[in-house]
Amino acid sequence: MDIVSVKPEREETARKNEGQSRNKKSVRAGAAVPALVLTFTMLFGAFSVLLPKRAFSDTENRMLAERPALTFSSVADGSFILAAEAYFTDHFAGRDAWLRLNGIFQKAMGKRELNGVYVGKKGHLFLIPTAPEADALQNIADAVNAFALKNKDVRCCFAVAPNANAIQKEYLPGNVLPPDQKAEIDGFYGLLKNVKTVDLYTALSAHKQEYLYYLTDHHWTSLGAKYAFEAIGDAIGIPARDLSCRRIVAAENFAGTLASKTGLFNVYDSVELFVPETDAAYYVLDPATGEKDGSMYKEEYLAQKDKYAVLFGGNRALTVIRTTAENGRRLLVFKDSYANALMQFMYPYFSEIVMVDPRYFYDDLTPVINQYGITDALFLYNADTLWADTSLADVLAQ
Amino acid sequence: MQLSSPVFIFLAMPLGFLLVRLLPQKYRNVFLLAESCFLIAWGSPRDALLVLLGTAFNWFTAREMISLRSAGRNHYARVVFISGIAANLACLFFFKYSGFAVSLFGGRLPSAFPAAPLGVSFYTFSALSYLTDAKNDETAAQAGFLDTALYLTFFPKFLSGPIVQFRDFISQLHSHPASAQALETGFARFAVGLGKKVLLADALTGLFAAVAAQPFSQLSAAEAWLGVFLYAFSLYFDFSGYSDMALGLSSLCGFSFRENFVYPYTAESFTAFWRRWHVSLGAWFRDYVYIPLGGSRRGNLITARNLLAVWLLTGLWHGAEWTFLLWGLYHAIMLLCEKFIFSGFKQKLPLPVNRAFTFLLVVLGWVPFFSADLSYAGGYVLSLIGAQGAGAVNTHALFMLSQSALWLAVSAVGCTPLAHRAGEKIRSTKYGSLFYAAGIAFILALSAAALLGGTAKSFLYAQF
Numbered sequence: 098m099d100i101v102s103v104k105p106e107r108e109e110t111a112r113k114n115e116g117q118s119r120n121k122k123s124v125r126a127g128a129a130v131p132a133l134v135l136t137f138t139m140l141f142g143a144f145s146v147l148l149p150k151r152a153f154s155d156t157e158n159r160m161l162a163e164r165p166a167l168t169f170s171s172v173a174d175g176s177f178i179l180a181a182e183a184y185f186t187d188h189f190a191g192r193d194a195w196l197r198l199n200g201i202f203q204k205a206m207g208k209r210e211l212n213g214v215y216v217g218k219k220g221h222l223f224l225i226p227t228a229p230e231a232d233a234l235q236n237i238a239d240a241v242n243a244f245a246l247k248n249k250d251v252r253c254c255f256a257v258a259p260n261a262n263a264i265q266k267e268y269l270p271g272n273v274l275p276p277d278q279k280a281e282i283d284g285f286y287g288l289l290k291n292v293k294t295v296d297l298y299t300a301l302s303a304h305k306q307e308y309l310y311y312l313t314d315h316h317w318t319s320l321g322a323k324y325a326f327e328a329i330g331d332a333i334g335i336p337a338r339d340l341s342c343r344r345i346v347a348a349e350n351f352a353g354t355l356a357s358k359t360g361l362f363n364v365y366d367s368v369e370l371f372v373p374e375t376d377a378a379y380y381v382l383d384p385a386t387g388e389k390d391g392s393m394y395k396e397e398y399l400a401q402k403d404k405y406a407v408l409f410g411g412n413r414a415l416t417v418i419r420t421t422a423e424n425g426r427r428l429l430v431f432k433d434s435y436a437n438a439l440m441q442f443m444y445p446y447f448s449e450i451v452m453v454d455p456r457y458f459y460d461d462l463t464p465v466i467n468q469y470g471i472t473d474a475l476f477l478y479n480a481d482t483l484w485a486d487t488s489l490a491d492v493l494a495q
Numbered sequence: 496m497q498l499s500s501p502v503f504i505f506l507a508m509p510l511g512f513l514l515v516r517l518l519p520q521k522y523r524n525v526f527l528l529a530e531s532c533f534l535i536a537w538g539s540p541r542d543a544l545l546v547l548l549g550t551a552f553n554w555f556t557a558r559e560m561i562s563l564r565s566a567g568r569n570h571y572a573r574v575v576f577i578s579g580i581a582a583n584l585a586c587l588f589f590f591k592y593s594g595f596a597v598s599l600f601g602g603r604l605p606s607a608f609p610a611a612p613l614g615v616s617f618y619t620f621s622a623l624s625y626l627t628d629a630k631n632d633e634t635a636a637q638a639g640f641l642d643t644a645l646y647l648t649f650f651p652k653f654l655s656g657p658i659v660q661f662r663d664f665i666s667q668l669h670s671h672p673a674s675a676q677a678l679e680t681g682f683a684r685f686a687v688g689l690g691k692k693v694l695l696a697d698a699l700t701g702l703f704a705a706v707a708a709q710p711f712s713q714l715s716a717a718e719a720w721l722g723v724f725l726y727a728f729s730l731y732f733d734f735s736g737y738s739d740m741a742l743g744l745s746s747l748c749g750f751s752f753r754e755n756f757v758y759p760y761t762a763e764s765f766t767a768f769w770r771r772w773h774v775s776l777g778a779w780f781r782d783y784v785y786i787p788l789g790g791s792r793r794g795n796l797i798t799a800r801n802l803l804a805v806w807l808l809t810g811l812w813h814g815a816e817w818t819f820l821l822w823g824l825y826h827a828i829m830l831l832c833e834k835f836i837f838s839g840f841k842q843k844l845p846l847p848v849n850r851a852f853t854f855l856l857v858v859l860g861w862v863p864f865f866s867a868d869l870s871y872a873g874g875y876v877l878s879l880i881g882a883q884g885a886g887a888v889n890t891h892a893l894f895m896l897s898q899s900a901l902w903l904a905v906s907a908v909g910c911t912p913l914a915h916r917a918g919e920k921i922r923s924t925k926y927g928s929l930f931y932a933a934g935i936a937f938i939l940a941l942s943a944a945a946l947l948g949g950t951a952k953s954f955l956y957a958q959f
Contacts, residue, residue: 129928137939182501206901207902
């Protein structure tokens with residue numbers, strides 16, 4: 098016997114609960130649905146509460162919520178409850194797998210903008226670009242100009258690296274306009290005085306079909322850094338194009354920050370390192386702790402998720418590279434994380450390189466310049482970070 | 496606690512369900528009351544306190560009113576009744592409309608002004624229903640304190656409805672066993688409602704937010720139109736999804752309440768629309784405002800006045816903003832036109848035409864609803880006709896359209912009874928119930944993924 102399907106809606110008063118109107122026919126109440134829903138919710142609820150918790154999420158690249166303290170005041174003002182909910186969700190059983198499922202679902206349904214990232218073609222992910230603001234740029238330019246003026250003995254050079262969303266724009270999702278970073282960068286360069294500038298946009302565009310940027314991370318690859326190095330070398334007078342390097346594939350399953358943000362782990366990047374064939378040796382010094390490291394490559398990061406951190410282990414306020422090169426040139430680098438990849442090529446040409454990350458550096462600059470006898474200064478930023486940056490101007494003012 | 500919070504879905508709901516089933520019948524109502532109070536306190540301990548005070552106040556008011564009446568002192572009973580109504584409305588006014596009232600005189604509230612308790616509009620309307628039904632209905636008048644408290648705090652409906660009337664609730668309270676059928680329907684409905692909310696509505700809201708973020712100078716007409724449809728669908732799935740969850744949970748507790756949404760976007764007139772959209776609110780206003788004012792029985796002019804009053808109040812109920820009033824006025828005008836001007840004309844048109852036309856006009860009506868203020872609403876309307884200088888179509892519009900296409904298709908189907916009928920057909924075949932259960936599991940799994948992966952979004956109606 099066929100089951101009577103729901104009658105076409107009539108325009109009278111709203112009907113009663115469906116369950117009551119349907120029970121005339123032989124629809125056997127299945128136990129499958131209640132059993133399934135209960136089992137699913139109870140299993141995941143129980144596992145989420147009982148399983149051991151981790152402190153840090155590799156996939157999401159952030160610390161996970163800590164167990165909230167149950168106190169009268171925290172309950173009364175509602176903060177305990179919010180913290181408890183965050184704790185439960187952060188440590189939900191199989192969280193990483195759920196995030197991936199969500200990423201796949203959203204992409205399958207057509208979303209191309211996920212959590213600040215463009216989902217491009219052929220697995221390419223791009224940070225949604227920030228537009229530069231005239232006031233902010235002028236602020237930075239003024240600070241840099243003042244720095245150059247104050248330190249006349251130091252040769253200053255500014256290099257703004259374009260991002261993947263500008264150079265590899267054919268992989269952007271359809272109907273997304275790429276940022277005009279050439280114009281933005283040139284506009285910024287126009288504000289600088291007594292500072293050499295490097296046209297990295299042209300340098301990288303010439304090789305845009307090559308593997309210049311990671312598909313799943315917002316950084317450039319070591320290859321991208323190499324082409325930038327050649328252009329910078331021309332500007333500051335080092336024979337960059339004569340340098341030959343040994344290329345090592347350090348890892349082939351790198352899924353970076355953009356994969357974390359979107360939950361899309363369908364493609365993986367390979368991390369290549371360039372070791373210059375040179376007689377110069379170096380060690381890396383952390384002035385804060387006095388620790389010395391014989392290599393800028395921190396191999397333990399290759400086993401973790403954020404493999405880009407194989408370069409120097411991430412960003413620190415101050416990092417010093419001392420080399421056996423005896424040309425007396427000492428370089429001060431103001432940087433964001435892009436420069437980490439650049440140092441692989443720079444060290445044979447300087448006796449000392451001092452890297453300053455203004456986001457973490459709170460001291461005065463002048464003592465640093467005097468202490469290390471700085472002869473050259475390089476500002477290396479990627480466009481997206483620079484347009485949103487507020488720390489460089491502050492550090493230069495000291 | 497929000498019904499879509501993971502803590503509720505994975506901890507409170509299954510535990511609560513099991514306990515209700517395991518407890519002997521006579522303890523179940525008390526347990527449900529305890530669970531409801533706990534869930535309110537979980538959201539905000541302060542709100543729980545306010546609810547307790549409010550419930551006690553309403554209970555004692557009703558008692559007083561009933562005892563005065565049975566003593567024959569009807570006049571005083573009426574006074575107590577009116578005072579009770581006024582006190583509840585005063586609280587609602589204080590929490591929700593003080594800011595609006597003060598702004599009418601050019602002032603602003605101090606920032607330390609207490610925030611409105613979540614669900615205050617729904618609670619107040621429930622309390623008013625309680626007092627009125629206690630006055631008019633014998634059975635209702637005999638309800639005990641615990642029963643009344645359960646009605647006012649009942650967790651499936653506390654935060655965002657449906658607005659169940661007291662007499663409908665109390666008539667089921669003494670015996671409400673959940674049949675096997677009700678369990679299956681209840682869980683399925685809960686899962687489907689969650690999917691509507693978390694899978695459809697949240698995605699549509701995200702897309703709409705991208706459209707709404709465009710400055711008017713870059714908002715082409717195509718994108719503006721896309722925006723209204725995105726919002727129309729997201730509001731429907733958000734709210735009807737929540738209602739599905741609420742009705743599903745109520746089913747599990749053995750209660751059976753009126754449908755709150757009956758495929759409103761398939762309505763062929765505004766009159767029909769309001770019998771399908773947020774039915775419980777419409778019924779409340781009809782039973783407690785429209786009919787007491789005379790309804791449509793005192794001539795055309797009074798009818799018009801009553802309609803206008805009810806729809807302005809409906810608009811105001813949604814929020815203390817001019818935009819909500821405008822939205823209410825828009826619907827009132829449409830209803831009046833239908834009733835007095837176009838009724839003959841409409842009947843001559845084929846049903847699909849009426850449906851399409853109604854849908855279009857209803858969707859347009861949401862523009863003031865989602866606008867922060869009247870000037871934004873006006874600007875948006877200008878964008879709809881391309882009068883803001885951004886033209887008919889631009890690149891961003893194409894980008895948004897390509898992202899939205901599948902979502903819109905699913906939404907369009909979801910607004911009709913098609914999916915439900917298909918589900919029922921599948922379920923009734925030989926192995927169908929297994930497929931059906933698998934489908935429910937699939938929706939539940941995707942919902943869990945979306946809950947964990949998405950940014951937390953409350954129900955659009957949770958602010959009411």
